[in-house]
Amino acid sequence: MSTNFYWNLWLVFGVAAGAFRLSGFFGMVTVVAFGFVATGLIFMGIMCVLPMLAAHEEVKTNKPERKTQSSSAPRPVRLGLAYGK
Numbered sequence: 001m002s003t004n005f006y007w008n009l010w011l012v013f014g015v016a017a018g019a020f021r022l023s024g025f026f027g028m029v030t031v032v033a034f035g036f037v038a039t040g041l042i043f044m045g046i047m048c049v050l051p052m053l054a055a056h057e058e059v060k061t062n063k064p065e066r067k068t069q070s071s072s073a074p075r076p077v078r079l080g081l082a083y084g085k
Contacts, residue, residue, distance in 0.1 A: 001048040009041060 017034055020026040 001044070001052070003049055003053065006041075006045055006049045009044075013037060013041060 013034075017026070020030055020034075
Protein backbone atom coordinates (compact mmCIF):
# COMPACT_ATOMS: atom_id res chain seq x y z
CA MET A 1 0.00 0.00 0.00
CA SER A 2 1.39 3.38 -0.90
CA THR A 3 1.78 6.18 1.59
CA ASN A 4 -0.32 8.52 -0.56
CA PHE A 5 -3.24 6.08 -0.55
CA TYR A 6 -2.95 5.72 3.23
CA TRP A 7 -3.02 9.50 3.78
CA ASN A 8 -5.97 9.80 1.38
CA LEU A 9 -7.88 7.29 3.52
CA TRP A 10 -7.20 9.48 6.56
CA LEU A 11 -8.39 12.50 4.57
CA VAL A 12 -11.65 10.74 3.66
CA PHE A 13 -12.02 9.70 7.32
CA GLY A 14 -11.56 13.29 8.49
CA VAL A 15 -13.96 14.72 5.91
CA ALA A 16 -16.59 12.13 6.86
CA ALA A 17 -16.14 12.91 10.57
CA GLY A 18 -16.47 16.62 9.83
CA ALA A 19 -19.61 16.04 7.76
CA PHE A 20 -21.19 14.01 10.56
CA ARG A 21 -20.23 16.69 13.09
CA LEU A 22 -21.64 19.56 11.03
CA SER A 23 -24.85 17.69 10.24
CA GLY A 24 -25.49 16.93 13.92
CA PHE A 25 -25.31 13.14 13.64
CA PHE A 26 -22.03 12.78 15.52
CA GLY A 27 -23.50 11.09 18.60
CA MET A 28 -21.90 8.65 21.00
CA VAL A 29 -22.57 5.60 18.82
CA THR A 30 -21.05 7.39 15.83
CA VAL A 31 -18.01 8.37 17.89
CA VAL A 32 -17.48 4.72 18.86
CA ALA A 33 -17.84 3.63 15.22
CA PHE A 34 -15.34 6.27 14.10
CA GLY A 35 -13.02 5.13 16.89
CA PHE A 36 -13.10 1.56 15.59
CA VAL A 37 -12.39 2.79 12.07
CA ALA A 38 -9.53 4.97 13.33
CA THR A 39 -8.05 1.99 15.18
CA GLY A 40 -8.26 -0.02 11.96
CA LEU A 41 -6.54 2.74 10.01
CA ILE A 42 -3.74 2.93 12.56
CA PHE A 43 -3.30 -0.86 12.51
CA MET A 44 -3.30 -0.82 8.71
CA GLY A 45 -0.60 1.83 8.76
CA ILE A 46 1.50 -0.24 11.14
CA MET A 47 1.11 -3.44 9.11
CA CYS A 48 1.24 -2.07 5.56
CA VAL A 49 2.83 1.37 5.37
CA LEU A 50 5.59 1.29 8.00
CA PRO A 51 7.36 -1.86 6.70
CA MET A 52 7.38 -0.36 3.21
CA LEU A 53 8.92 2.87 4.51
CA ALA A 54 11.47 1.08 6.70
CA ALA A 55 12.62 -1.48 4.14
CA HIS A 56 12.67 0.55 0.96
CA GLU A 57 15.64 0.26 -1.34
CA GLU A 58 18.03 3.15 -1.54
CA VAL A 59 17.43 5.45 -4.48
CA LYS A 60 20.53 5.76 -6.63
CA THR A 61 21.40 9.18 -7.96
CA ASN A 62 23.36 10.04 -11.05
CA LYS A 63 25.75 12.32 -9.20
CA PRO A 64 29.40 11.44 -9.67
CA GLU A 65 31.26 10.56 -6.51
CA ARG A 66 33.43 13.32 -5.17
CA LYS A 67 37.02 12.25 -4.65
CA THR A 68 39.11 14.03 -2.09
CA GLN A 69 42.83 14.49 -2.50
CA SER A 70 45.06 14.07 0.50
CA SER A 71 47.21 17.04 -0.53
CA SER A 72 44.27 19.45 -0.37
CA ALA A 73 43.34 18.48 3.20
CA PRO A 74 44.63 20.88 5.86
CA ARG A 75 47.34 19.62 8.15
CA PRO A 76 46.57 19.37 11.86
CA VAL A 77 47.87 22.16 14.05
CA ARG A 78 50.23 20.88 16.74
CA LEU A 79 50.14 23.96 18.98
CA GLY A 80 53.80 23.67 19.89
CA LEU A 81 53.44 20.31 21.57
CA ALA A 82 56.31 17.88 21.20
CA TYR A 83 54.93 14.66 19.75
CA GLY A 84 57.01 11.55 20.34
CA LYS A 85 59.85 13.34 22.13
